[in-house]
Amino acid sequence: MSPKQNRNKVFIFCLAVFTFFSSVLFSQTPQLWGIADALGSNPGSVLFKINADGTGYTGVYTISGLSGGSPSGSLIEAGDGLLYGMCEDGGANNFGVIFSYDPVSSVYTKLYDFAGANGGKPYGSLLQFDCENLYGMTQSGGAYGKGVVFSFNFLTHVYTKHFDFINSKGIFPAGNLMKAVNGLLYGMTNGGGANNYGVLFSFDPALNSYTKLIDFNGANGQAPFGSIIQADDGKLYGMTYYGGANNLGVLFSFDSNTNTHTKLVDFNNSKGTNPLGNLMQASNGLLYGMTSGGGNNNSGTLFSLTIFTNVFTKIFDFGSNGAQPNGSLIEASDGNLYATTEVGGTNLTGTIFSYKPTGNNFADIFNFSSASLGKNPSCDLTEYKPVVITLTCPNVFTPNADGINDTWYPIISEYDFKITDFQVSVYDRWGLKIYESTNEKNSWDGYTTSGIACSEGTYYYVVKYKALSTACKKKHKALKGFLQLAR
Numbered sequence: 001m002s003p004k005q006n007r008n009k010v011f012i013f014c015l016a017v018f019t020f021f022s023s024v025l026f027s028q029t030p031q032l033w034g035i036a037d038a039l040g041s042n043p044g045s046v047l048f049k050i051n052a053d054g055t056g057y058t059g060v061y062t063i064s065g066l067s068g069g070s071p072s073g074s075l076i077e078a079g080d081g082l083l084y085g086m087c088e089d090g091g092a093n094n095f096g097v098i099f100s101y102d103p104v105s106s107v108y109t110k111l112y113d114f115a116g117a118n119g120g121k122p123y124g125s126l127l128q129f130d131c132e133n134l135y136g137m138t139q140s141g142g143a144y145g146k147g148v149v150f151s152f153n154f155l156t157h158v159y160t161k162h163f164d165f166i167n168s169k170g171i172f173p174a175g176n177l178m179k180a181v182n183g184l185l186y187g188m189t190n191g192g193g194a195n196n197y198g199v200l201f202s203f204d205p206a207l208n209s210y211t212k213l214i215d216f217n218g219a220n221g222q223a224p225f226g227s228i229i230q231a232d233d234g235k236l237y238g239m240t241y242y243g244g245a246n247n248l249g250v251l252f253s254f255d256s257n258t259n260t261h262t263k264l265v266d267f268n269n270s271k272g273t274n275p276l277g278n279l280m281q282a283s284n285g286l287l288y289g290m291t292s293g294g295g296n297n298n299s300g301t302l303f304s305l306t307i308f309t310n311v312f313t314k315i316f317d318f319g320s321n322g323a324q325p326n327g328s329l330i331e332a333s334d335g336n337l338y339a340t341t342e343v344g345g346t347n348l349t350g351t352i353f354s355y356k357p358t359g360n361n362f363a364d365i366f367n368f369s370s371a372s373l374g375k376n377p378s379c380d381l382t383e384y385k386p387v388v389i390t391l392t393c394p395n396v397f398t399p400n401a402d403g404i405n406d407t408w409y410p411i412i413s414e415y416d417f418k419i420t421d422f423q424v425s426v427y428d429r430w431g432l433k434i435y436e437s438t439n440e441k442n443s444w445d446g447y448t449t450s451g452i453a454c455s456e457g458t459y460y461y462v463v464k465y466k467a468l469s470t471a472c473k474k475k476h477k478a479l480k481g482f483l484q485l486a487r
Helices: 003-013
Strands: 015-021 031-038 045-051 058-063 069-077 083-089 097-102 107-113 133-137 148-153 159-164 185-188 199-204 209-215 236-240 250-255 260-266 287-290 301-306 311-317 337-341 351-356 361-367 382-384 388-394 418-427 433-437 457-468 474-485
Touching: 031 069, 031 337, 045 069, 058 097, 069 382, 388 474
Parallel strands: none
Antiparallel strands: 015 388, 031 045, 031 382, 045 058, 069 083, 083 097, 097 107, 133 148, 148 159, 185 199, 199 209, 236 250, 250 260, 287 301, 301 311, 337 351, 351 361, 418 433, 418 457, 457 474
C-alpha cells in the first residue's frame, strides 16, 4: 500500500477537524486600521484600530523620533500577516523609515532607515508585488535628489534601489505604485516631465526598466498626488490635483494598449476640487473617489463614475460631519466604503465615516477627540483580515503492522503552501515527550525515540508551523489535542 493510500485511509478512518481562529478574529465586523496625528505636545503619529461599526477604537502604538515620523499613505497587510508602512520623517537620518506592526503580538519594528542617497521622504504606500517584495517610491533622495523607485524584501529585509527620478522623466512622486494585469507597475509623479507638471509612467520589475507614458500639460491634468488604478475595462484611471478647464483637477483614463489618455471630468466648485487621494472600484463596478475641496460647503465631495458611459455623480458634500478628506476610500468585506476626513466632525479634529452604496447611506462612525489619542487623520484606512485556520488531524491510529492506520501525523491538505518552522511533538500522560519531528512529511509509528513500543492509551500532541500560500498569505498555525493509540 502506497503512503498516499495509507494516508487516505487514515483520513477516512479517524478524521478530527479542528477549526482555529487567529487570536484577533472574532466577529463579522471588519477591523479597520489607520494612522492619525498624536495629541499633546510631543510630535508623533498614532497607529489605531477600530471596528467598522465604530466600536473598539484603540490607539495601539505611537510613532515618533527614531522609530519614524509623519507616516504617509496607508498600512498594508503583507503575505507574512504583518502590517507594513512608511514614515516621511524620523528615523536615524530623518529621511523616514519602513516599519512593520504585528497585530497579534502588538510589536512595532523599524525595518529600514532611508539615508538620502538610497531615497528619502516616502509619501505614498507600499505595494506587495509578489510573495516576498514590497515596492514603493520616495519623494526625495537618490542620485538627483528627486526620489527613487525601490523594493524591500519583507522576508529578508533587503532594500534595493531600482530607479532614480530625474527632471525629464518625472520627479517627486507623491502616490503609490499599482500592479497591472500585464505585470507592469504604474505610477505618477507630481513634477518634472516636459512641462514640469508631472508624468504618468510604467516600470517593469523584470527588466528593471522605466518608461514615461504621458507628460501632463495642464489641459490634461497637472500635479497628481494620488495613484493609478486599473478598472474592469482594463483601462487605468487617475486624478490630478490641478489642471483641466478650471485648473481644479481632472479625472482621466489611460489605455495602456494604445497609450491613449482621455480626460473624463474637469473638477469644479460644484463637483468638488483638488483631489488628493485615489479612485477605487467597488464590487458594484462603479469607481468612487473624493475631493479635498469644493462642493456645497467647500469642504470636499464624495462621488462616483460609471465606466463605459463615464457618468459622473456627486454623492455627498462634506461639511460639519467631516471635511477635507485627504485619503482614499476602501471597500471592506461587509460591502461598505470607509475613509477618513482630516478635519470637521464633533470635535473639529477629523472623522471616520462609512458609505453604503446599496442604500446610499452616509454615516460618521467615529469622531476623533482628546480621548482617542489621535486627531486629523490624513492616511488611508486598511482592513486587517486575520486568517481563519483549518487544520485536520487523526485522533486515533493502530500501529499493529497490518498496513492500515499504522502511523499518525497531522494532515496538511493545502499543498500549495510552503511550510516553514514546522514542529510536531507528542507527549504521554505524564508529560514526557516521546516523539518530535520538524518535517511535515514524517509520521509517528507508535514508538519512542529510543525504539520502545508505546502502550495503548491517550497521548497529547502539539503541532506548530507557518505556511506561505501561493496567494502570499502566511498562516501561523498551532494545534493542540489528544489522540488514541490502539494496537
